[in-house]
Each structure stands twice: as structure tokens, then as C-alpha cells.
Amino acid sequence: MTLPTLSSQSGALPLLDTDVLRTFVAIAESGSFTRAARQVFRTPSALSMQIKRLEETLGQPLFVREARQVRLTPEGEVLLGYGRRLLKLNEEAVTQFLAPSLEGTVRFGTPDDVGTRILPGVLAQFARSHPAVQVDVIMGRSADMLQRMDAGELDLVLVTAGNPGMEMEATRGDVVHTEPLVWACREGGVAPRRSPLPVALASHGCVWRSAALAALDRAGLPYRIAYTSEHCAGQEAAMLADLAVAPFPLSLVKPPLRKLEQDAGLPPLGDYQVVLIRREGIGSASEALAGHVTDAFRDLRR
Structure with a gap:
């Protein structure tokens, strides 16, 4: 659905006010004029007039106004996408001219399955906002990333929560996904x-591996570990060749792969979390990149 062509007597299109767009997005995301009013520090009646x-x-x-909440109309859903992009562009433009220029190097560690989902967009946007900052990306196992950060070799790391022996370390950061x-x-x-079920797993210490083995053991299903790979690409290759099944994040299951439904008799695996951890004493450049990473995961959920 597209918005209609707008015109005025002079033939010029009206401009959308950034402040009003920020109000609109706040209401859409919170589902309430009252909650949005607290976010933008205005009264609900003032927000109603803006909308x-x-x-x-x-x-x-x-908006469709209901007793306890408001929800978007189809036209509102279209505007929400435009509104988010316009606000982000406005922030980038202002940052380019008014924010202090950041320089230096940020050392960022991530597992390959996590990083590849967000890195292209994050690095492109971060480079536009902070062109003088160099970002060094290192990929590897979550446990290795944490060890390197504790040794002072990395500034930011993404880890998958729930890995054996890493439960306490995961609480040091923020759950971003x-x-x-x-x-x-x-x-x-x-x-x-x-039978036995051929399973393709990540290497030892991976949360996917431990969750899958624990679930199979609890269910008492016969299985064999057919393939082990340090990277998720190895698991994917085994599935594509129809040599094994594998525990996989739902967002990575793309054709010709498919999710096995419950009627296949396999036990549920539950959720896993991605945690962003900062090394103490990191500078402004690292904090800025952390913000971009957090925003990227928030966009994945939309």
C-alpha cells in the first residue's frame, strides 16, 4: 500500500516534521499515547494534537484507537517504515556536523553465525557516521572471544549465552537478541x-551443541554425531547434502532448508541469547559502535 500524492495550492509537497515523526514512532512502538508521552516528555493531549x-x-x-491501546492502520504501518529511516538519517546528518569527531581503533569480536547477520549493515552505517574510526573484526568461539577481551585484546564482544562454563560471564553484558x-x-x-539420528553440531563449547545433546539425551532418542564444524557453514553444508539434521537459529533456516516440526518427534530446544559485553575503560569510539550493534539487533526483531 502506498500513501497518496500530496499537494498544496503552490504545488509543493508538505514536509514531514522530525519532531512529529519522533512522536509518531514512539506511539507506534509503545502502543500507547500515555507511554509515548513519557518518552518524549510531553502530555498525551499534546501528542494527540500532533497526530x-x-x-x-x-x-x-x-492509528486505530482502542480502549487500552492504539494500533497502526495499514497506512500507519507504511509511514512507520519511512519514519524510522528518516529519523535515522536525521541523526546521521546531525552527528556528521555537530558530534565530536571520533578517531582510533575498535577491536570487535563475534561468533561467525552472529556477526555475519548484522556486520554488513553495522559497518557500513558506522563508517558513514565515524569515518576516522578503524574497526578490526575478529571471529571465533564465544569462549575465545571472552578470553581475548579479558586479556585486553578486544574492546567489544558478542557471545551466545548459555554455553557451559560461561553463565556468569554472560551476565557481564547486555542481552541484545x-x-x-x-x-x-x-x-x-x-x-x-x-536411526540413529545423524546430527551435525558446532564444536565443543557452543550453546547450540550443548542444547541439542541435552535435549536428545532427555528424550532418550538414539543419535550419532555425524559432523562437527567450528563454523555454522559446516552444519549448513551437512544439511544441504541431506547427511544430517542440525540445531539452527530460526532466522538462518532458509530454503532449501526447512524447520522440522514437532510431529517429527524431535525434542524442543528453546531459545538462546546473544550478549554484548564491553571491556572496562573502552573509549567513545567503542561505545558508539556498541550503540550501532544494539540498534542492528533491534532492527532484526522488527
């Missing part, structure tokens, strides 16, 4: 029907 003028400008209703872990296989493959 009324915005709806008049666009000639479309943006939670996602279901599911059993996956090749569409139309025969691997799920083999």
Missing part, C-alpha cells in the same frame, strides 16, 4: 528418518 495534524497532512488515518533454536534439515530430505 491529528499529521493525519490531516497525509489525508489518512494512522533472543531467538528460538530449532531442528533443521533439507527440504524433502531423508536424514530425519534415519
